[in-house]
Structure formats: structure tokens, C-alpha cells
Amino acid sequence: SVPFSALIDKNGQYLVERFPISTTPSLSLMNTLSKLPHINNNNNNKNVFLVGNPIGSGLDFTEVEVNKCQQLFEQSEYNCHRLIRSNATLPNVKSILENTRLQHIHFACHSGFNGKNNYSLFKGSLDLSRRRNGKAAKLYSEDIIQLGNGIQSDTVFLSCCHSGKGNNKQQGLIGLVWSFHCTGALSVVASHWELPDTDLTVRMIECFYDNMINKKLNKAQSLRQAQLIAINQYHHDPRSWAPIFLSGLI
Secondary structure, X not given: OOOHHHXXXXXXXXXXXXXXXXXXXXXXXXXXXXXXXXXXXXXOOOEEEEEEEEOOOOOHHHHHHHHHHHHHHHHOOOEEEEEEEOOOOHHHHHHHHHHOOOOEEEEEOOEEOOOOOOOOOOOOXXXXXXXXXXXXXXXXXXXXXXXXXXXXXXXEXXXXXXXXXXXXXXXXXXXXXXXXXXXXXXXXXXXXXXXXXXXXXXXXXXXXXXXXXXXOOOHHHXXXXXXXXXXXXXXXXXXXXXXXXXXXXX
């Protein structure tokens, strides 16, 4: 399948070169999100949660990514909660998600497609730092749904390969994106396929947040500006930029 952003018009232009683009898992979910009495209408909520380069991931650029994001947010007087390497454990992540009202959430790690068990409707997981016994530690879509206080964040950015996949049902793709929406996240940015662990990805993400926070563009416009950076460098190779998409409100 080809993402909307990579569709080409009769003049050879990608659709995202002409328009900002956002999608929605379903119209009913979009309607629900638009009616939420959201905590982010409160300007005092400037908490950000950043997770990157868990132990065992081998994703060195994700730590650079998280550090760049932290610098950008702190320059705009956001309070950053950052977990990297050995601190990016499942208990630490769940504790912050459950006990802190977060305006923005950013995960930079591996993701998986499987559910918590063979019978799970919700597919998808985020790989965190391995347990002390060496076993994998994952935050499953099902775990996100079961968070007691919900998430109610303005933006969740899943800078992870295949994070936009899910269980194909009548309601849409039931996976990580759907799970975050169901807990109250207004917008989720995710990836259709592999997301390169490179400096280009870091620059795209930094551009997205800079446009959203400092230049006051909406999220669809901000993602478009980020993708244009890559298009200018790799116009004939959409693999580096086309997988990233925005779901939910703009």
C-alpha cells in the first residue's frame, strides 16, 4: 500500500508537497476525540514524556533524537520527563504515564506487531529496556488501554518501525495508534513501515516539533514541513519520509 503523502499527481508532485495530510482510524473515533473535555485546554499543562534508546535496542540515533527534543521543549519552558537506556524500563514508563498529565509523549524505540497474548484484539507493542533476567519488556497496546487515568495527551509521537500497524477490523487498524486514541490522545504520529535510525529522521522530528511549538503550525502542517526536508534530499526515494503519518485531530 502507498501512503497518501507519497501519491503523485499528473505534474509529478507528491501529495504532501501540495497539502498537509492527516488520517483517522474511523469517523466515530474522530467524533469522540473532537468532543473530549481535554486537559490540554489548560495552558498550565506543559509536561512532556520522552523515551529513547532502551537497553538492547541498538538505536543510537534515538538517544540523539530524544536529546534534541528535550532541548527544544525546554527552550519553550516545558517540563521534560526523560527515560533513556537503563531507565527506560516498563515500570518507570507505566508510572509516568499513569501519574503525570502529559501534553506530549514521544517514544523512540523498536515496536512489535504481536498482542499481549494470542487472543488479544489489540495488536502492537513498544520495546523497552530488558528485564534484569534478560527477558524482553514490552508496553503492549492492551496495557495502554488499561491505564487507569487514561492519557489525554495532545500529541503522541511513535518514532518506531511499523508502529502504525494493527489488527485489521471493521473499526480500522486496532493497534498502538488506536490504543493511544482510545485513552484520550488527540493526535498520534506513527510509521507505516521501517523508520531509518539516521540523522535525517532526527532532523525531521526536530522540524516537526519546532514548527508545532515555536511556529504555531498545526500538527498536519508541521509534519508536512518535516517531510519536505527529506523530499528535498531524497525526492525519488520516499522510503525515508513517506512512512510517517498523522492520525487524529490536526
